[in-house]
Amino acid sequence: MPDRDALYFEDFHVGRRFVTRGVTLSEAEIIDFAFKYDPQPFHIDKVAAARSQYGGLIASGFHTLSAAFRMAIQQNIFTAASMGSPGLDEVRWLKPVYPDDTLHMELEVVHAEPSKSRPDRGRIRVAYTVKNQKDEAVLTFTAMQIVKRRAAEDASDAAE
Numbered sequence: 056m057p058d059r060d061a062l063y064f065e066d067f068h069v070g071r072r073f074v075t076r077g078v079t080l081s082e083a084e085i086i087d088f089a090f091k092y093d094p095q096p097f098h099i100d101k102v103a104a105a106r107s108q109y110g111g112l113i114a115s116g117f118h119t120l121s122a123a124f125r126m127a128i129q130q131n132i133f134t135a136a137s138m139g140s141p142g143l144d145e146v147r148w149l150k151p152v153y154p155d156d157t158l159h160m161e162l163e164v165v166h167a168e169p170s171k172s173r174p175d176r177g178r179i180r181v182a183y184t185v186k187n188q189k190d191e192a193v194l195t196f197t198a199m200q201i202v203k204r205r206a207a208e209d210a211s212d213a214a215e
Contacts, residue, residue, distance in 0.1 A: 060131075061131075061134070061135030061136065062131070062132060062133070062135060062136060062202075063135065063136045063202060063203055063204055063205035064136065064167070064169065064176065064177035064179070064202045064203065064204045064205065065204065065205050065206075066205075067164045067167050067177075067179045067181075067202065068164060068167060069164055069165065069166060069167055070163070070164065071163070071164045072161065072162065072163045072164075073127075073130065073132055073161070073162040073163075074159065074160070074161050074162075075126040075127060075129070075130045075132075075159050075160040075161075075162075076126070076129070076130065076159065077126075077157045077158060077159040077188075078122055078125065078126055078157065078158055078159075079155060079156070079157040079158075080114050080118070080119075080122065080152060080154065080155070080156055080158065081154060081155065082112060082154035082155070084118075085098065085112060085113070085114045085115070085118065085152075085154055086098070086099055086112070088114070088115055088117075088118040088121075089114075089115050089118070092115065092117055092118075093115035093116075093117055093118070095115075097109050097112065097113055098112065098113065098114070098115050099112075109151050109153075111153060111154075112153065112154055113151040113152060113153055114151075114152040114153075114154075114156075116146075116148040116194070118152075119148070119152050119158070119185060119193060119194050120146070120194065120196070122158060122185075123158075123160050123183060123185050123194065123196075126158070126159065126160045127160065127162065127183075132162065133200060133202065135203075136202040136203040137200065137201075137202060138176055138201040138202060138203060139200075139201055140198055140199055140200050140201065141199050141201070142198075142199055143196050143197065143198050143199075144196070144197045144198075144199075145195065145196055145197050146194075146195075146196040147194065147195045147196065148193070148194055149191075149192050149193055149194060149195065150187070150191055150192070150193045151193070152187065152193050156187045156188060156193075157187065157188040158185050158186065158187055158188075158193065159185075159186055160183060160184065160185050160186070161183075161184045161186065162181050162182070162183050162184075163181065163182045164179055164180070164181055165180045165181065165182050165197070166178075166179060166180035167179045167180075169204065174204070174206075175203060175204055176201055176202060176203055176204055177201075177202055177204055178199060178200070178201055178202075179199070179200050179202060180197055180198070180199055180200075181197065181198050181200060182195070182196075182197050183195060183196050183197070183198060
């Protein structure tokens with residue numbers, strides 16, 4: 056039996072907005088992520104970072120992007136119906152993210168279209184804005200998302 060609070064394609068109408076809860080990135084998390092995936096001096100070395108144009112350690116943009124996806128999943132926006140994503144567009148890192156910055160995300164559905172060839176799904180485009188505790192945009196991007204249609208989920212339950 057499907058979760059009636061779960062979101063499906065039909066729930067993602069153009070103009071629908073979501074705001075996530077926040078997440079704080081600690082210095083240790085920033086350094087750990089960077090050592091594994093983006094070991095540039097301003098992400099992993101406090102002395103080098105202090106001498107950089109950023110004046111201190113900053114999170115990798117890829118860490119910020121990963122945190123954004125985590126926030127969307129933890130908010131249960133795509134948990135029930137996600138069928139993956141064919142990609143991202145227009146990724147822009149606008150401001151550095153420093154240790155102990157608290158980020159939240161605002162999402163807006165900018166396009167929704169049922170699949171012409173697969174009636175069990177649709178494709179949506181979502182504009183994401185990640186903001187810090189000062190309400191400054193630090194990252195923006197647009198993502199395409201393939202999501203299940205509710206009718207397809209209900210039909211599979213009826214067949215059981």
